[in-house]
Amino acid sequence: MCGIVGYAGQRPAVPVLIRALKDLEYRGYDSAGIALLEGEQLAITKKQGKIANLEASVGDLPDATVGIGHTRWATHGRPSDQNAHPHLSCDGRVVVIHNGIVENYAALRQRLLASGHRFASETDTETLAHLIEEELAAGRSLLNALAATARQVTGSQAIVAMSTCDPGAIVAARLGNAGGVVIGFGQGEMVVASDLAAVLPVTQEVAFLADGQLARVTADSAEARTIAGEPVALERRRIPIDPVTALKGQYPHFMLKEILEQPEAISDTIWSLATLEPPALYFDDLGAAAGRLAAVERVVLIGMGTSLHAAMLGQRYIEAFARVPAAVDNASEFRYRDPVLGPETLVVSVSQSGETVDVLEAMAVAKQAGALQITVCNTEGAQTTRVADGTVYTRAGLERGVASTKCFTTAVVALYLLALRLAQAKGPLTPEQLAGHLHELARLPGTVASVLSRRDQQRKLIRGLAAAEHALFLGRGLAFPVAMEGALKLKEISYIHGEGYAAGEMKHGPIALIEPSFPTIAVATEHALRAKMVSNIEQIQARGGPVTAVITEGDEQLTALCDAVIPVPPVSSWLEPVVAVVPLQLLAYDVAVQRGCDVDQPRNLAKTVTVE
Numbered sequence: 001m002c003g004i005v006g007y008a009g010q011r012p013a014v015p016v017l018i019r020a021l022k023d024l025e026y027r028g029y030d031s032a033g034i035a036l037l038e039g040e041q042l043a044i045t046k047k048q049g050k051i052a053n054l055e056a057s058v059g060d061l062p063d064a065t066v067g068i069g070h071t072r073w074a075t076h077g078r079p080s081d082q083n084a085h086p087h088l089s090c091d092g093r094v095v096v097i098h099n100g101i102v103e104n105y106a107a108l109r110q111r112l113l114a115s116g117h118r119f120a121s122e123t124d125t126e127t128l129a130h131l132i133e134e135e136l137a138a139g140r141s142l143l144n145a146l147a148a149t150a151r152q153v154t155g156s157q158a159i160v161a162m163s164t165c166d167p168g169a170i171v172a173a174r175l176g177n178a179g180g181v182v183i184g185f186g187q188g189e190m191v192v193a194s195d196l197a198a199v200l201p202v203t204q205e206v207a208f209l210a211d212g213q214l215a216r217v218t219a220d221s222a223e224a225r226t227i228a229g230e231p232v233a234l235e236r237r238r239i240p241i242d243p244v245t246a247l248k249g250q251y252p253h254f255m256l257k258e259i260l261e262q263p264e265a266i267s268d269t270i271w272s273l274a275t276l277e278p279p280a281l282y283f284d285d286l287g288a289a290a291g292r293l294a295a296v297e298r299v300v301l302i303g304m305g306t307s308l309h310a311a312m313l314g315q316r317y318i319e320a321f322a323r324v325p326a327a328v329d330n331a332s333e334f335r336y337r338d339p340v341l342g343p344e345t346l347v348v349s350v351s352q353s354g355e356t357v358d359v360l361e362a363m364a365v366a367k368q369a370g371a372l373q374i375t376v377c378n379t380e381g382a383q384t385t386r387v388a389d390g391t392v393y394t395r396a397g398l399e400r401g402v403a404s405t406k407c408f409t410t411a412v413v414a415l416y417l418l419a420l421r422l423a424q425a426k427g428p429l430t431p432e433q434l435a436g437h438l439h440e441l442a443r444l445p446g447t448v449a450s451v452l453s454r455r456d457q458q459r460k461l462i463r464g465l466a467a468a469e470h471a472l473f474l475g476r477g478l479a480f481p482v483a484m485e486g487a488l489k490l491k492e493i494s495y496i497h498g499e500g501y502a503a504g505e506m507k508h509g510p511i512a513l514i515e516p517s518f519p520t521i522a523v524a525t526e527h528a529l530r531a532k533m534v535s536n537i538e539q540i541q542a543r544g545g546p547v548t549a550v551i552t553e554g555d556e557q558l559t560a561l562c563d564a565v566i567p568v569p570p571v572s573s574w575l576e577p578v579v580a581v582v583p584l585q586l587l588a589y590d591v592a593v594q595r596g597c598d599v600d601q602p603r604n605l606a607k608t609v610t611v612e
């Protein structure tokens with residue numbers, strides 16, 4: 001899940017590439033590099049660490065107008081200058097950057113070594129440079145050499161290459177789902193990249209390569225074909241952008257900015273899909289899926305990480321509102337367990353990026369089985385939106401912090417509305433019920449804003465949690481996914497081991513961990529099976545474990561019982577998860593800052609995960 005970009009135009013390529021790499025840094029940040037093609041000369045610089053390290057080393061590069069850049073998340077070979085991309089062929093005439101995994105690289109490497117190639121890195125990517133070199137030596141053009149190379153490798157990849165044999169050109173290939181390849185068409189300049197973030201600062205006019213397609217671009221042309229050699233007409237489309245949300249503004253971290261943006265993001269998402277006067281639902285991007293909803297007999301929701309937690313809530317909404325059996329599954333497990341699917345099954349994938357490989361592969365399985373597919377996605381034109389029959393867009397704006405926050409809450413409200421839409425299609429939803437739900441949703445942004453305004457009141461909790469090594473997050477019913485999400489937020493940005501559990505499960509094992517230095521955070525709001533939570537909290541306290549609870553304000557019993565409480569305003573049972581998760585996001589953020597962690601780019605992670 002690396003970030004890749006290529007530029008061919010009239011301007012010096014280095015500043016364009018550096019800016020693009022900064023926009024792609026969320027895809028990986030353990031090393032970065034640039035290669036420039038100036039006539040028949042190649043120049044490369046690459047550095048371990050973040051883009052800032054690379055930027056400090058680009059001064060000596062020539063003023064070329066064609067180049068490629070890469071920001072890496074290591075799969076094969078530890079992060080180092082040597083293993084950073086771009087990688088060169090042994091004759092120094094081919095340079096390659098890559099996203100994905102060459103699954104048969106060990107066998108290819110052995111064969112290449114035996115035929116005299118010398119390797120300079122431990123990466124799987126370098127095999128691609130040597131393979132292209134061989135194909136060029138056999139008399140092929142650069143594009144044909146890339147196609148011939150693509151036919152020899154297995155696994156999902158996006159490959160971008162340049163060669164002194166084809167000055168002025170950049171070639172790219174997309175094989176499977178490894179983050180995709182998008183081509184940007186500017187005025188006398190072209191961009192090739194792994195995703196839109198790198199293209200939009202240059203142009204909004206784009207085309208996406210499909211699986212098995214290749215392209216060759218120069219400053220003023222783009223041609224595409226399949227690996228088999230059939231010509232492809234690139235389908236150009238215009239992507240809207242909102243540059244303001246891409247900036248951190250006055251906030252110290254994107255994550256904090258994004259947490260605080262939630263009232264607006266939630267409101268934008270709700271009112272892009274519904275109106276209050278008259279009470280109605282508008283799903284403009286459902287496409288062919290709209291007409292098939294009435295025939296849906298079963299729903300399977302899939303996602304990863306935070307999006308999986310949103311999907312867990314979507315399952316509850318669908319069963320409750322539409323009375324259709326719904327299951328939820330981790331996409332990476334779903335795809336390998338030969339799931340029972342058919343045309344009557346609706347598969348709902350949740351992915352803020354729309355590029356997560358586990359989700360895309362699961363969608364491919366669903367497609368093959370003929371299931372109807374809807375994706376809930378925050379990224380216009382992303383791959384999940386191109387695979388699914390219909391899309392429900394969340395309107396969170398660009399999310400840059402690796403820890404997802406506003407994309408969780410907006411996905412939850414989008415799933416809530418999708419459940420209502422399904423209920424409408426299936427019949428059980430009356431206009432009065434719809435109006436009731438929409439009135440509750442209309443109050444939600446204000447309630448979330450009120451939780452955010454109380455941030456200072458929970459500051460006293462930061463120090464205690466920051467000193468802990470482990471923490472248990474408990475919830476029941478709709479609060480269970482909230483507990484899972486609270487634990488994920490804490491562990492990914494503060495590196496404290498957080499474990500999210502269904503509170504009823506606690507006495508079947510985890511309670512053995514309880515001791516005075518092991519804090520529990522319980523989500524015990526009014527509608528989250530509160531009475532049962534009270535018992536669970538008492539069981540923990542009886543064993544000396546300190547408990548902090550997220551409660552509904554005015555809950556005097558829990559205020560007296562718990563060591564600390566975080567009160568949130570009352571809200572309808574269905575929307576409690578959206579309100580209860582916000583203090584947990586803030587707590588994780590404040591604890592991570594207190595511990596001096598890199599909040600927006602935590603270690604070992606990347607924003608978009610495009611490798612299995």
Ligand code: AGP
Nearest residue numbers: 305306307351352353356403404
């Ligand atoms: C969330 O904080 C995580 N960084 C991660 O779990 C994320 O939600 C997951 O990788 C799925 O991403 P997606 O929504 O883009 O598919």
